[in-house]
Amino acid sequence: MMRLLKIELHKVRNNRSFKVLSILYIIALFLMSMGVMPFLQWLKNKFADFNAEQIDPTILPFYEFPDIWQNLTSVAIYFKILLALGLIYSITNEYTYKTIRQNVIDGLSKQEFIWSKILMAGFLSAASAIALLVMGLITGLIYSTEISFALVFEDMYFLLAFFLQLFAFLLFTQFIATLIRKPIMTMGLMFLWVVLIENGLFIWGQVKGEQWVEYFLPVKSINSLIHVPFPKYALMEIQDYIAWPELALVIVYGGLFYWATTRLVVKRDL
Amino acid sequence: MDTVLSIKNLSKHYGRIKAVDNLSLEVKRGSVYGILGPNGSGKTTTLGVILSVINQTSGDFEWFGKPGTQNTRRKIGAILEHPIFYPYLTAVQNLKIVCDIKEVPYSRIEEVLDQVGLVLRKDHKFRTFSLGMKQRLSIASALLCDPDVMILDEPTNGLDPQGIAEIRDLIINIANSGKTIIIASHLLDEVQRVCTHFCVLQQGKLIHDGLVEDVGKGATIVEVKADAENLEEVLEASKMTSGIKRELDKYTLTMAEGFGAVDVNEYLFKQGITAKHLILKVKTLEKQFLEILAEQGGGQQ
Numbered sequence: 001m002m003r004l005l006k007i008e009l010h011k012v013r014n015n016r017s018f019k020v021l022s023i024l025y026i027i028a029l030f031l032m033s034m035g036v037m038p039f040l041q042w043l044k045n046k047f048a049d050f051n052a053e054q055i056d057p058t059i060l061p062f063y064e065f066p067d068i069w070q071n072l073t074s075v076a077i078y079f080k081i082l083l084a085l086g087l088i089y090s091i092t093n094e095y096t097y098k099t100i101r102q103n104v105i106d107g108l109s110k111q112e113f114i115w116s117k118i119l120m121a122g123f124l125s126a127a128s129a130i131a132l133l134v135m136g137l138i139t140g141l142i143y144s145t146e147i148s149f150a151l152v153f154e155d156m157y158f159l160l161a162f163f164l165q166l167f168a169f170l171l172f173t174q175f176i177a178t179l180i181r182k183p184i185m186t187m188g189l190m191f192l193w194v195v196l197i198e199n200g201l202f203i204w205g206q207v208k209g210e211q212w213v214e215y216f217l218p219v220k221s222i223n224s225l226i227h228v229p230f231p232k233y234a235l236m237e238i239q240d241y242i243a244w245p246e247l248a249l250v251i252v253y254g255g256l257f258y259w260a261t262t263r264l265v266v267k268r269d270l
Numbered sequence: 271m272d273t274v275l276s277i278k279n280l281s282k283h284y285g286r287i288k289a290v291d292n293l294s295l296e297v298k299r300g301s302v303y304g305i306l307g308p309n310g311s312g313k314t315t316t317l318g319v320i321l322s323v324i325n326q327t328s329g330d331f332e333w334f335g336k337p338g339t340q341n342t343r344r345k346i347g348a349i350l351e352h353p354i355f356y357p358y359l360t361a362v363q364n365l366k367i368v369c370d371i372k373e374v375p376y377s378r379i380e381e382v383l384d385q386v387g388l389v390l391r392k393d394h395k396f397r398t399f400s401l402g403m404k405q406r407l408s409i410a411s412a413l414l415c416d417p418d419v420m421i422l423d424e425p426t427n428g429l430d431p432q433g434i435a436e437i438r439d440l441i442i443n444i445a446n447s448g449k450t451i452i453i454a455s456h457l458l459d460e461v462q463r464v465c466t467h468f469c470v471l472q473q474g475k476l477i478h479d480g481l482v483e484d485v486g487k488g489a490t491i492v493e494v495k496a497d498a499e500n501l502e503e504v505l506e507a508s509k510m511t512s513g514i515k516r517e518l519d520k521y522t523l524t525m526a527e528g529f530g531a532v533d534v535n536e537y538l539f540k541q542g543i544t545a546k547h548l549i550l551k552v553k554t555l556e557k558q559f560l561e562i563l564a565e566q567g568g569g570q571q
Contacts, residue, residue, distance in 0.1 A: 007367055010363065010366055010370065011356065011359075011367060015358060093356075097356060097357065099356055101323050101350070101354065102350075102354040102355070103371060104321070104323050104340075104343075105321045105322075105343065106343065106344070106348075106368050106372060106411075107340050107341070107343040107346075107372050109339070112340065267325070269318070269325060270323040270324070
């Protein structure tokens with residue numbers, strides 16, 4: 001397993017597009033984990049300039065334990081697109097350069113090739129979850145009004161759910177990239193699928209009252225594992241936990257895309 | 271001699287096109303085996319199947335007496351078609367990936383780069399390499415695991431004469447070290463110089479299989495030139511030949527059983543003709559190859 005990860009790291013380490021995307025991703029995570037409160041501070045000062053001191057956005061408990069975990073993860077998951085782009089390039093490059101063929105000739109099995117990409121996706125997902133953990137702990141300790149052992153750890157399982165969500169989405173990306181084999185067309189199809197087809201079907205389902213439709217939309221299902229918590233600041237009711245059926249659905253989709261990718265690569269002549 | 275590779279009844283069909291058609295052959299340890307054939311005769315497809323990048327339609331192949339897996343491929347150094355590497359990585363970075371795949375220590379990299387003469391360019395990106403350097407890098411990569419078997423597909427394709435000579439010397443050196451080499455090529459001269467065995471493929475079928483040293487055997491060919499009007503009639507009257515072909519002022523004789531160049535010389539002199547050009551021709555692989563293809567073409571019609 002370490003061998004496969006090492007091979008993959010050798011491949012991406014000197015790849016410019018991968019480096020740029022990773023740096024953007026890290027910056028995005030950092031800004032989101034550290035920057036919301038300074039931004040609210042700045043807003044407050046602006047309001048003060050307009051003699052509107054009664055509006056104090058800093059009372060928004062964005063970084064309050066234990067809410068911080070759901071808040072961070074539900075926002076951070078939007079940045080997954082940057083990791084997905086990196087993965088698309090890393091997979092489609094193998095087909096454009098035909099290096100997948102040489103890898104197999106040199107002694108990697110097709111299965112091992114897929115695993116090396118999956119391990120990389122898993123590694124990036126785990127690293128993202130750990131980065132959120134560290135940054136969440138720091139900002140949480142700075143801004144939380146009440147700190148206790150129980151409060152800090154209470155909802156930390158959202159990080160695990162976040163890992164799973166990211167990983168399942170990257171498996172989806174791997175499948176599309178393996179299917180299409182061209183970077184731009186892969187991105188095009190993913191955009192089309194996520195924005196038009198899934199949203200279209202979702203809205204159709206809502207209008208017709210056919211709620212079951214959304215369970216057949218993989219990206220929607222993966223995205224909705226962690227519910228957006230912010231309406232609760234407007235005193236609306238939200239789901240502030242992970243529901244088992246939704247979790248199971250994400251795992252099923254992840255497994256399905258893994259299976260489909262394997263079928264594609266094994267059946268195909270390289 | 272034990273068998274390194276055996277192919278049994280291998281077929282690969284692309285729709286109605288049979289790229290490889292019921293092919294069986296064996297490669298023995300220590301031989302340098304040339305696979306000949308016109309373009310599109312199924313050479314690369316066959317190599318693709320035995321390297322597991324192309325799924326066969328039917329048939330089997332065995333490496334070292336066992337079905338091929340990724341573990342057997344790790345002991346094989348192979349290049350299919352043109353050299354394939356990551357263009358944005360340097361020579362060393364590319365070879366590190368191959369080392370990790372084949373589980374070979376990185377210390378081998380310096381050795382193989384030295385062997386192919388690429389040490390000076392080792393930290394340059396692959397995309398900056400000339401075609402000759404790319405070919406040499408791919409041979410270096412094939413040598414990394416100190417392979418029992420090397421597979422080279424058109425190794426001198428697209429190279430200038432100097433590059434061809436370099437690669438050929440490299441191949442002969444490797445062959446002398448006792449490795450089994452399989453070369454696919456349509457350059458007959460190349461195969462004749464480096465190979466011990468050869469086979470000929472046409473439209474995916476095996477139409478000949480034999481030793482390179484047997485190529486010269488068979489009917490003797492003699493070329494004659496002389497300043498005599500009636501040379502052709504005189505030669506025909508001799509009854510020593512089984513065929514006479516004229517090319518401008520040169521006559522190519524296919525000698526009948528038991529006659530040679532000496533007999534022609536003696537006979538002509540007795541007839542009052544002095545030959546100004548008399549050469550005993552050794553049959554080349556090229557000639558044999560064309561004959562085999564012609565026989566095959568004749569048989570099909």
